[in-house]
Amino acid sequence: MTDFTDLDEAFFAAPALAWRDALRKRDFSASELFDALWGRVMERNPPLNALIAWDESFARRAAEESDRRLARRDGLPLDGLPLSIKDSFAVTGMPTTCGAEELADFFAEEDALAVARLRAAGAIIFAKSNVPRLTGDFQTHNVLFDATSNPWDLSRSPGGSSGGAAAAVAAGFCAFELGSDLGGSIRWPAHSCGVYGLKTSWSQVPMLGHIPPLPSIKLKNPPDMGVAGPMARSARDLELALSIIAGPINAAGPAFLQKPRRRAPKDWRIALWLEPGFAPVDPEVEQGVLRAADLFREAGARIEPEKPDFSLAEALEIYALLNFAIGFAGSPPKAREEAMAQAGDSEWSALRARAARMDAGAYADLTTRRAAIKRAFAAFFERWDAILCPPAPCLAIEHDFSPDPFARRLALRGGDLPYHDLLKWACLAALAHLPAAVAPMPPGPSGLPRGAQIICPYDEDRSAIALAQILEEAGPRFLAPPFPFGTGGETPA
DSSP: OOOOSSOSHHHHTSOHHHHHHHHHTTSSOHHHHHHHHHHHHHHHHHHHOOEEEEOHHHHHHHHHHHHHHHHTTOOOTTTTOEEEEETTBOOTTSBOOTTOGGGTTOBOSSOOHHHHHHHHTTOEEEEEEOOSGGGOSSSOEETTTEEOOBTTBTTBOOOSSSHHHHHHHHHTSSSOEEEEESSSTTHHHHHHHTOEEEEOOTTSSOOTTBSSSOTTOOOSSOOTTOEEEEEESSHHHHHHHHHHHOSOTTOOSGGGSOOOSOSSGGGOEEEEOOOTTTSOOOHHHHHHHHHHHHHHHHHTOEEEEOOOSSOHHHHHHHHHHHHHHHHHTTOOHHHHHHHHHTTTSOHHHHHHHHHHTOOHHHHHHHHHHHHHHHHHHHHHTTTOSEEEEOSOSSSOOBOOOOSOGGGOEEEETTEEEEGGGGGTTTHHHHHTTOOEEEEEEOOOTTOOOEEEEEEOOTTOHHHHHHHHHHHHHHSOOOOOOOSSOOSSSOOOO
16 A cells, blocks of 8 residues: 555545555655645635535544544544535535425435444545436536536536545545445546446445435335445445444445455456447547456456347336336426326437326336346356446536537537437436446546446345455556646636
């Protein structure tokens, strides 16, 4: 682990494990770390707007408590590490708005369960990171806190819905972050900001205390496809965070995590999935994925073009209908009527209209088709250990808050795509409840971040992390954005 004697730029670009190591060696105190971090946030957050609420006085008291434990040599696993938390998770002492005006004054009576586990492990929960309204967009913008910008280019979005989280991690505002993912909400921002992200297996991490659903709605089971997961500057940090937050509601810890499927890099069997016909990607994105494939090969892994026995088009259709149906759950009848009235506007609005009028029979049919895809994945993973594929079709996009998301476009070199095509590569892991990690690759000619997505079998989250770690150790580690942030554009109002 790198030695740090000063809280400088190199330190704030370092992994959380390096921060923890320095604290345990008493290179500096938790209070000194928070002082330096707080100054950094106050100076550098305004152009990004990544963090939108904080509790400085609590954080300082928590840092003093960490220092007392560390001085006694009985520190907790995360003692002294300052964390920000995505504003879709309940955190006591700070508002939990999820970017919705109707929750502007909502203060939770208790932490979300994953947050409580982080706090119990000694983490200093000091801030909330920005989200789109009710986590419902691929960009991070809402009427309460405005837009979050990408630290690599202020004219661009950090992605969504964990966009504030990704920007905070990239900017060195926290040790790591807690995000959530239903349709790429960890993976797309990680790709856009050049950080590591893990969409966990469904139900691996409890979602109690997450919005949506609204606080007034109490669910016995976690929402279908929605998961919590970490975002960090190192694959090893993903492992650290997951070891704290994973496990059923009544227990937690690494005992509930399966070991990686393989040990040595040469033992891994990785399928490369690119589909330029149905799911084209920008050349820089494709080259990033191919660079990851080369790094795996150089490490000794077997990697060949291959994919499971189903079509990406069918997986996307099933996922989109289920996802839109989840969005309509609890919505007023007017929302469904409006969706059905817009059915002919685009392919994506037509899918939303189908979801709005879905009945029990249509839902049962989707469930049957989905089960077949899950079986196809299971059969595929008997022969292959993982799938390497793009996390998204494009690089970080320019801010676009036009009122109709179905009219927005994604810019690719040589053309553009519908806005909701961001779901095409995100849908696979979500639909089948699989874990998927995103690891950053070196930027291409544009200078913008890009990543590679690694999908693994259900409940093999540590396999996805292990593969991301192989890529990290092969060379393309986290690259911090330069400060002052951005290479063009102004912070949006």
